[in-house]
Every structure is written in C-alpha cells, then in structure tokens.
Amino acid sequence: MNPDQYCQEKCAASGSSFYYSFLFLPPERRRAIMALYAFCREVDDVVDECHDLSIASTKLAWWRQEIDRVATGQPQHLVGQALQAAGRQFNLPAEQLLEIVDGMEMDLQQSRYLDFKGLSLYCYRVASVVGLLAAEIFGYQDRRTQKYAHDLGMAFQLTNIIRDIGEDARRGRIYIPMDELKQFNVPAADILNGQYSDNFTALMRFQYDRAQQYYAQALAELPAIDRKNQRPGLIMATIYRTLLDEIRNENFQVLHQRIALTPVRKLWLAAKTWVRG
Structure with missing residues (x-):
C-alpha cells in the first residue's frame, strides 16, 4: 500500500x-x-x-x-x-502540525474547561489550525481567507462538541465550559449520567447559537475572489450546519445517541454546494 x-x-x-x-x-x-x-x-x-x-x-x-x-x-x-x-x-508549516498535536495532548491533560476562553484554545489547536492548513491546500489570494478558515474551524469544533457530548461524557470528558454549566444550572453529573432536563436543553441551545454565530461570521469573512477555491470548506459548512439543525430539531437529545446525517444526504449536500459554488 x-x-x-x-x-x-x-x-x-x-x-x-x-x-x-x-x-x-x-x-x-x-x-x-x-x-x-x-x-x-x-x-x-x-x-x-x-x-x-x-x-x-x-x-x-x-x-x-x-x-x-x-x-x-x-x-x-x-x-x-x-x-x-x-x-x-x-x-x-511544521509549527502548525505540531499545534494540532498540542491540541490532542490537551485531552490527556484535562477533561474540563473552566470557561470559553480555555475551550477556545483547544478548538483553535484541533480545528482552526486544520482549517488554516486546509485553506493553504485549497488555495487563496486574499489573506482575509485565513480569518474565514480560523472561524470556520471553530464552528466545526463547536458542532462536534454538541454532537458528541454523550460520547465524550462516557469517556469522562465534558467540553461545555464549567461556568456555563453553572450559569444554566446543569450539574456535571447530569451530563456524565445522561440526564436530560429543561436546563440542559437551554444550555445546548446556547451552544447551538454560538456555533451558528461562528458559521455566519466565517461565511461573511470569505472574500468573493476565493469562494471558488474554498468550496470544500463551504461544503463542510453546509453539511455541518444541516447536522446542527437536525440536532436542534431532535431537541438536543445527544446524551444517549449520536445524531448523524446519512451518507447519501451528505453526498447530495456536497454536490449541491459544489455546483452552486
């Protein structure tokens, strides 16, 4: 091979x-x-x-x-x-590849984040850096595309956190910031034990809104001159935002299951976005 x-x-x-x-x-x-x-x-x-x-x-x-x-x-x-x-x-750059490893190592060192500032560093290393490297591969002319790639990576990782909250909890990890759990009165034990509540739904809607803000921000930042080259990222944004809406439509029932789109639906969304440019 x-x-x-x-x-x-x-x-x-x-x-x-x-x-x-x-x-x-x-x-x-x-x-x-x-x-x-x-x-x-x-x-x-x-x-x-x-x-x-x-x-x-x-x-x-x-x-x-x-x-x-x-x-x-x-x-x-x-x-x-x-x-x-x-x-x-x-x-x-080797430095950016090393930052991805740094992000993965954070998972070995901590399983909680006190606030969104701390979580943002993790998201940057494991997702935004990947977005920046991907933007280099796809090609761009306007340096503002780097800001788009950074924020789109943040949006993807925040979506992953919402989707995988139950799976991560079974590994003993909670990526929702601790101060936000406290703000919405959701004990960490509820997440670790898969306990739903109205407070949990409100907490997840807050996470959903923040992720959507990052998508909107990223797409607004993409210069028109680079839109064609960056279509793979736009495809991912379409697929992930559709997934995010599916999770919302399921009332954030993510503690006991992993909500996903079918391969056929992903392929259809990808083709539609590619043709649309």
Whole structure:
C-alpha cells in the first residue's frame, strides 16, 4: 500500500463528513488534504483509543518526531510520507502540525474547561489550525481567507462538541465550559449520567447559537475572489450546519445517541454546494 492509498482508506473508514468535501477536488489537492486529514485521524486515535496516559504521551511524542522527519525529508510513517509530498506543493508549516498535536495532548491533560476562553484554545489547536492548513491546500489570494478558515474551524469544533457530548461524557470528558454549566444550572453529573432536563436543553441551545454565530461570521469573512477555491470548506459548512439543525430539531437529545446525517444526504449536500459554488 502506498501513502496515498493509506490516507484515502483512513479518510473513507472514518465516515467523516470531511471526506465528502474532498471528492470534488483536483487530484493533487485531494491527495494533500487527505494526507492532512489522515494525520489528524492518526493523532486523534492515539488519544481516543489508548487508555494508558503514558503510552498515549509516548505516541504523541513519536508523532512530534515524525513531523520533524517530514521537514527533513525522512518520514517513517505512510502518513508522514504523504505529508512530505503535500508539503512540496503546498505550505504546511511544521509549527502548525505540531499545534494540532498540542491540541490532542490537551485531552490527556484535562477533561474540563473552566470557561470559553480555555475551550477556545483547544478548538483553535484541533480545528482552526486544520482549517488554516486546509485553506493553504485549497488555495487563496486574499489573506482575509485565513480569518474565514480560523472561524470556520471553530464552528466545526463547536458542532462536534454538541454532537458528541454523550460520547465524550462516557469517556469522562465534558467540553461545555464549567461556568456555563453553572450559569444554566446543569450539574456535571447530569451530563456524565445522561440526564436530560429543561436546563440542559437551554444550555445546548446556547451552544447551538454560538456555533451558528461562528458559521455566519466565517461565511461573511470569505472574500468573493476565493469562494471558488474554498468550496470544500463551504461544503463542510453546509453539511455541518444541516447536522446542527437536525440536532436542534431532535431537541438536543445527544446524551444517549449520536445524531448523524446519512451518507447519501451528505453526498447530495456536497454536490449541491459544489455546483452552486
């Protein structure tokens, strides 16, 4: 198996909505974005699948070394080899790849966030940095597109937090800021134990509104000259905002289930958004 095949299989196997936004790209950009996404999956899997903190830390340290090897032309992993090839064509700074690892390591160090400021740093590292790297791969002419990519990454991660709140709770993690739990009078124990309430619904509507604000802000920031090149991000925004509305329509019943769109619906949304430009 060559690096491109490995990355494609890693992306497809994840079942992520991101995969559908890659399908319409030219081959060289599709290979590069799949390399980036496969890297994100590799380091995220370390945190989610490795229950021994010391082993997980060791594995993340190995990926830091692999990023150095990518920069010096000696990667060992198939994903590293794919990233090296992508880096020859597109600007993928090692510093930003390392920030993604920093974000994953935050999951090993803490399972709560006191306020949105703290959560924002986490979201920046695991999502906004990915958005900035993706914008480089897709191509842009106006530097304001970087602000769009940053805020769209925030919106995606806030959507993930809403969607995965029950799944994360079963891992002992709560990404809703503690001061907001207190503001809406939702004990952390209610989330950990899957207890719904009117207060929980109000808390989730607050999270929903903030995510939607980030989507609106990001889309308003995208310069017209870069809209065509950044269509993969627009596809993701369409899919994720549709998912967010589905969660709202289900009255935020996310503690006991993971609400998702079907692959056919994702593909239809992706095609419609690509054609619309």
